[in-house]
Amino acid sequence: MGAMVIVVSVLLIGLAAGAIFVRSLGSAVILLGTVSLLVATTFLLLAAPDVAITEAAIGSALTTLVYVLALKRTNSIDSLDDDGGRQAGKGTAAGQKSGSAAGGSHA
Amino acid sequence: MRKVIGVLLIVSFAFFVFTLVMRDLWVEDPTAVRTLGQAAIEETIPQSGAANTVTAIVVQFRGLDTLGEVTVLFLSALGVALLSGEFAGRGLKEVFRDDGGFILYYGARLVLPIIILVGVYIVAHGHLSPGGGFPGGVLVATAVYAVLMTGVKKELSTRIMAVIEGFAGLAFVALGLLGLLSDRFSFLANILPKGSLGMVFSAGIIPLIYAAVGTKVAAELSTLVTSLTGSDYASADTTAQGGKR
Amino acid sequence: MISISAVLYSTSLILILLGLYGVLTRKNLIRVVISLDVVDLGVNIFLVTIGYVRDGRAPIYLADAQTSLADQASRMVDPLPQSLVLTAIVIGFGVTAVALTLLMRLYERKGTVMVSDLRGLKW
Numbered sequence: 001m002g003a004m005v006i007v008v009s010v011l012l013i014g015l016a017a018g019a020i021f022v023r024s025l026g027s028a029v030i031l032l033g034t035v036s037l038l039v040a041t042t043f044l045l046l047a048a049p050d051v052a053i054t055e056a057a058i059g060s061a062l063t064t065l066v067y068v069l070a071l072k073r074t075n076s077i078d079s080l081d082d083d084g085g086r087q088a089g090k091g092t093a094a095g096q097k098s099g100s101a102a103g104g105s106h107a
Numbered sequence: 108m109r110k111v112i113g114v115l116l117i118v119s120f121a122f123f124v125f126t127l128v129m130r131d132l133w134v135e136d137p138t139a140v141r142t143l144g145q146a147a148i149e150e151t152i153p154q155s156g157a158a159n160t161v162t163a164i165v166v167q168f169r170g171l172d173t174l175g176e177v178t179v180l181f182l183s184a185l186g187v188a189l190l191s192g193e194f195a196g197r198g199l200k201e202v203f204r205d206d207g208g209f210i211l212y213y214g215a216r217l218v219l220p221i222i223i224l225v226g227v228y229i230v231a232h233g234h235l236s237p238g239g240g241f242p243g244g245v246l247v248a249t250a251v252y253a254v255l256m257t258g259v260k261k262e263l264s265t266r267i268m269a270v271i272e273g274f275a276g277l278a279f280v281a282l283g284l285l286g287l288l289s290d291r292f293s294f295l296a297n298i299l300p301k302g303s304l305g306m307v308f309s310a311g312i313i314p315l316i317y318a319a320v321g322t323k324v325a326a327e328l329s330t331l332v333t334s335l336t337g338s339d340y341a342s343a344d345t346t347a348q349g350g351k352r
Numbered sequence: 353m354i355s356i357s358a359v360l361y362s363t364s365l366i367l368i369l370l371g372l373y374g375v376l377t378r379k380n381l382i383r384v385v386i387s388l389d390v391v392d393l394g395v396n397i398f399l400v401t402i403g404y405v406r407d408g409r410a411p412i413y414l415a416d417a418q419t420s421l422a423d424q425a426s427r428m429v430d431p432l433p434q435s436l437v438l439t440a441i442v443i444g445f446g447v448t449a450v451a452l453t454l455l456m457r458l459y460e461r462k463g464t465v466m467v468s469d470l471r472g473l474k475w
Contacts, residue, residue, distance in 0.1 A: 002354035009363040016367055016390050020374040025382060032386055039393050042360070046400050047410045047429040049237035050161045051437050053229070055396070057245040058445045062328065063389065065252060067382075069335050070452040074459040076382060113376040117369050124365060136357045136406035144403060144430035148411065152421065160411035160431040165438060176439045183446030190453045237412065241442055305415030331449060 005045055012038050023080045025071060033064040156301030157234035157310035165239070166313045170295040174279065177320060181276070184327045188334040208258075215257035222250040230321035234310045240317035244324025251329040255336060265330050272326035278319040282312050360401040367394030381458070381465045385451050392444040399437045403430030 012035060019031035036059030043052035071077040140148065147164055155163040165173055223246075230243030254260050286296030295316075302309030367390055374387025408429035413421060459465055 002356060002359070005356050005359050006354070009359055012363060013366050013370070016370055016393075020370060020378070020383065020387050020390065025380070028383065028386055032389060035390070035393065039397060042397055043400060045356075046360070046404050047408050048400050048403075048434045048437075049410050049412075050159070050239065051396075051400060051434050051441070053238050053242045054245075054438055054441050057242040057249075058441055059393070061249055062245060062445060063448055065332065066335065066449050066452055067386075069332075070382065070456055073456045074382065074465050076380075076465065110377050113373050116376065117373050120372070121365070121369055129361065129365070135355045136404060138406050140403070140405055140428065140430045141432075144432045147431055148425050148428050152413065158413040158415060160413070160428070161434050161438065164431055164435040169435065172439060176442055179443050180446055183450050186450045187453045190450075190457055235412075237410070239438075241438065303415075304413065335453065 001045070005042075008038055008042055008045065012042070025076045025079060029064060029067040029071065032067070033060045036060040036063065152304060155297055155310055155313065156304065157313050158304055159234050159236065159239075161237075162234045162239055162313060162317070163310075166234075166316050167295070167297055167311075170283070170316070173316075173320070174283070174295075177276065177279065177323060180324065180327055181272075184331045187331050191334045191337070211257040212259060215253045215259050219250055219253060219259075222253065223247055226250065226321075226325070230317055231307065231314065233317040233321075234313045235305060235307070240320030241324055243317075244321040245328060247321070247325035248328035248332075251325075252332055255333070263329070263333050265333055268326045268330050268333075272323050272330070275319045275323035275326065279316060279323070282316055282319065285312075356406075357401055357404055360397060360404075364394045364398035364401065367391070367397070370394075379467050381455055381467060382452075384467075385448060385455065388451070389444070389448055392440075392447075396437050396440055396444075399433045399440070403433040405429050 015031050015035045015038065019028045019035060022028050022031065037056060039059065040052045040056040043049075043055060068077070139145075147168065148160055150168075151157060151160045151163040155167045157163045157167075226243045226246030226249075228243075229238035229246060230240055233239035233243070251263070255263065283295040286292075286294055286298055289296060289298045291298070297311035297313070299311040299315075301311055307314070371387045371389075371391035371394060374390065375384050378384050378387060405428075407427070409424075409427050411428045411431035411434070413424055417424065455465055462470060464470065
């Protein structure tokens with residue numbers, strides 16, 4: 001039981017760091033949904049089934065849906081965001097070139 | 108530069124929390140529940156008749172906070188609906204480029220009654236097993252999303268959902284006001300008979316309140332996503348007549 | 353053996369700090385909302401861990417079990433933080449939904465969701 005808690009905690013921290021630092025926004029949203037399911041597992045390990053059901057339903061189903069809608073409406077669903085000041089392109093070769101140029105000049 | 112300041116702020120915050128707060132929490136697991144929680148555990152069956160302690164706290168001992176939570180959810184759905192007024196008319200065709208296809212269409216129609224059934228079950232047994240009004244309402248709303256996302260229906264009328272939501276909220280407050288008419292004279296008092304432990308028809312007004320909450324949450328969340336995707340039936344109608352800008 | 357409370361307190365604290373760093377340093381506003389969500393999750397884990405009792409069980413009575421009700425009551429986890437977290441999860445979703453809708457409207461007006469492109473914000 002302690003070993004399970006340690007494994008889930010390490011996964012939690014790793015995937016949450018991934019959701020914040022990964023370059024593609026679509027992957028970040030999917031990672032957030034996975035983190036939410038791991039948090040629901042943590043709640044189960046803490047003997048809180050009510051909270052676990054609520055977190056799994058709201059955090060991983062609803063929140064991911066609203067994020068995907070937001071990504072689609074801001075045209076970010078396949079953009080790579082290297083945090084270089086300009087929202088890098090739409091995942092094509094031209095977009096990656098402009099993204100790396102902006103990242104290089106703003107480093 | 109910005110990242111350096113960020114790291115410095117985080118490190119100082121972590122130092123502050125570790126020395127002041129975690130010093131007392133870095134211990135072994137506690138072996139006994141604190142006094143207020145112990146009182147809640149012991150008073151659940153005598154005062155409310157529910158088998159789920161968390162439900163008894165959420166609906167009866169702290170029932171007014173649940174009313175506030177329902178209000179906050181209503182306000183956020185209202186805010187989203189107001190802010191997404193401009194998405195009207197540029198509905199699902201802009202968000203999803205094509206229909207779901209054969210498998211999604213018929214698969215959604217097959218799975219829909221099961222989702223609704225599980226959602227209603229979770230709401231109805233909120234006082235006996237984990238769950239309650241909120242996750243059950245979310246599940247029923249997920250059924251509505253399945254309808255929208257898989258192309259079973261392109262538009263939904265939010266007028267019916269708004270009426271259902273209004274009546275469910277009214278039912279919650281009316282059940283609370285009934286407590287004022289009883290001899291205990293307090294809002295949201297548990298006035299119906301408590302029944303025997305473990306039956307669905309037990310625990311006074313707790314199943315009724317959770318039914319009202321579940322209906323309200325389901326209608327609210329359906330309205331939220333319907334207005335976000337712009338598939339509101341009424342707005343599509345007015346846009347066809349020349350837009351309402 | 354291992355104190356589950358200590359492990360989970362540290363995990364929730366690291367999650368809160370990670371999310372806080374993301375809110376402070378990321379330029380894409382959608383990623384700022386994602387980091388805010390991570391802070392929310394960390395705080396909820398922290399709250400539920402407060403009520404954990406060693407070898408505790410879920411706070412639900414079983415009417416037809418072999419053990420008596422008093423025996424079940426002596427082994428339960430604290431239900432009070434769980435009811436608070438139930439409310440907090442729902443309200444956290446409300447905040448996320450409104451924030452993302454604001455970002456969608458911002459994109460319609462200005463065409464960007466990067467903080468560095470919006471005038472008046474000097475970060």
